[in-house]
Amino acid sequence: xxxxxxxxxxxxxxxxxxxxxxxxxxxxxxxxxxxxxxxxxxxxxxxxxxxxxxxxxxxxxxxxxxxxxxxxxxxxxxxxxxxxxxxxxxxxxxxxxxxxxxxxxxxxxxxxxxxxxxxxxxxxxxxxxxxxxxxxxxxxxxxxxxxxxxxxxxxxxxxxxxxxxxxxxxxxxxxxxxxxxxxxxxxxxxxxxxxxxxxxxxxxxxxxxxxxxxxxxxxxxxxxxxxxxxxxxxxxxxxxxxxxxxxxxxxxxxxxxxx
Amino acid sequence: xxxxxxxxxxxxxxxxxxxxxxxxxxxxxxxxxxxxxxxxxxxxxxxxxxxxxxxxxxxxxxxxxxxxxxxxxxxxxxxxxxxxxxxxxxxxxxxxxxxxxxxxxxxxxxxxxxxxxxxxxxxxxxxxxxxxxxxxxxxxxxxxxxxxxxxxxxxxxxxxxxxxxxxxxxxxxxxxxxxxxxxxxxxxxxxxxxxxxxxxxxxxxxxxxxxxxxxxxxxxxxxxxxxxxxxxxxxxxxxxxxxxxxxxxxxxxxx
Numbered sequence: 001x002x003x004x005x006x007x008x009x010x011x012x013x014x015x016x017x018x019x020x021x022x023x024x025x026x027x028x029x030x031x032x033x034x035x036x037x038x039x040x041x042x043x044x045x046x047x048x049x050x051x052x053x054x055x056x057x058x059x060x061x062x063x064x065x066x067x068x069x070x071x072x073x074x075x076x077x078x079x080x081x082x083x084x085x086x087x088x089x090x091x092x093x094x095x096x097x098x099x100x101x102x103x104x105x106x107x108x109x110x111x112x113x114x115x116x117x118x119x120x121x122x123x124x125x126x127x128x129x130x131x132x133x134x135x136x137x138x139x140x141x142x143x144x145x146x147x148x149x150x151x152x153x154x155x156x157x158x159x160x161x162x163x164x165x166x167x168x169x170x171x172x173x174x175x176x177x178x179x180x181x182x183x184x185x186x187x188x189x190x191x192x193x194x195x196x197x198x199x200x201x202x203x204x205x206x207x208x209x210x211x212x213x214x215x216x217x218x219x220x221x222x223x224x225x226x227x228x229x230x231x232x233x234x235x236x237x238x239x240x241x242x243x244x245x246x247x248x249x250x251x252x253x254x255x256x257x258x259x
Numbered sequence: 260x261x262x263x264x265x266x267x268x269x270x271x272x273x274x275x276x277x278x279x280x281x282x283x284x285x286x287x288x289x290x291x292x293x294x295x296x297x298x299x300x301x302x303x304x305x306x307x308x309x310x311x312x313x314x315x316x317x318x319x320x321x322x323x324x325x326x327x328x329x330x331x332x333x334x335x336x337x338x339x340x341x342x343x344x345x346x347x348x349x350x351x352x353x354x355x356x357x358x359x360x361x362x363x364x365x366x367x368x369x370x371x372x373x374x375x376x377x378x379x380x381x382x383x384x385x386x387x388x389x390x391x392x393x394x395x396x397x398x399x400x401x402x403x404x405x406x407x408x409x410x411x412x413x414x415x416x417x418x419x420x421x422x423x424x425x426x427x428x429x430x431x432x433x434x435x436x437x438x439x440x441x442x443x444x445x446x447x448x449x450x451x452x453x454x455x456x457x458x459x460x461x462x463x464x465x466x467x468x469x470x471x472x473x474x475x476x477x478x479x480x481x482x483x484x485x486x487x488x489x490x491x492x493x494x495x496x497x498x499x500x501x502x503x504x505x506x507x508x509x510x511x512x513x514x
Contacts, residue, residue, distance in 0.1 A: 054354060055354055055513055056513055075359070081355070083351075085348070087348055089347060089351055089352070090347070091349035093281075094273075098276070102352075104269075105266065105269025105272070106269055106353055106356035106357075107266070107356055108261075108262025108265045109265065110260070150352070
């Protein structure tokens, strides 16, 4: 039994179509860590998250969440995980309040605890005035906040954020950053996937690059830059995907000509 | 309540709250449809036919209509609910929870079971008052209605899980379920049909379900009640076991 928040060994996922989304991925995330997972679209980030939360079934390897086997001892493992998925997947039949209340119920929270936690989260995410509104009537930013509130409803020890700030405005992005930093400091372990490199640099103590279903590199932002022999995380990422020509140092030169 | 009980109660409550929020469509519509059938076949046609096998025609028809309303509502509710949640991705909230495949299957099943049961109970109550519907054998009637409701709840779950578009659900309902129900003897006695239709009716499983419910209400039957009850129990158990296997495997639910 592992003492890690997330302990993944040699994880493989092959879809019935034959696509190999994950090819022997191994990562360890320490309790209380803020861990980033970066990679191009289709690299396997969401598949890894889905395997860790029971939404996809691995074809090989093992996953443990705080020492609980996520495949065979899934009740305890899933109880410890909160997922804010990439796609907004709110139930259109429910109000904002019901969305949180039902989620709490799915995780076995008693009624009073659900009511108190729902009020707290609606307040935290500035959704109190919209508590009784059906989710389909909420704005995009409100939906995004509600998805995050829902993931936090059962007080997970491991919070998985799959591109949480995709398509949100600057104020909301900064609000979300502040909030997740706060709960991380309070002890919640966080796994973040993002396409915004400054987000990963700002928030994550350790970052893994995933490409073609495999972990290509792992370390701090500076470690990764050093590994690829470049100046910063963005250039390291461009080196990973083989697009060094897009490095800002080169593009800045082109801008001068264009202007 | 234990965490597991809270979990199951919430999963089930979600299914009931879905149809209660749109009750004009999910309860009002089916009730109106059933009463229109009773009016047309009972009052209008009944005044010509009078009796079938010594039973007033309207009393002969109503048991089949009650069975039909429970069956179709259980089926429609569960298939639509699961497919809608799959489309929205909202089902991931339940699937990533600690709920077991058995808890998920039962909760999804019982939503439609309750909806169909509500429509059937209201229809029964009105029929008791208006046409003095008898209950001849309650020991057959109650298990028969519960088994029919649960069987079609399971069928709805199966179609909802398998379906990839709303057309798939509509196809199953319009081209398979409705013809089998209508040709199963809701509005007539199979013994009055000419050959080969009389024999063909005996290959329709819904004929036996209608016969069981009709026997429970009015005491008339053309089949062996113990064998039909046993077969229905076996078919329901087999369908439930099959669905549980699909849920355990995550078939079309988990990637």
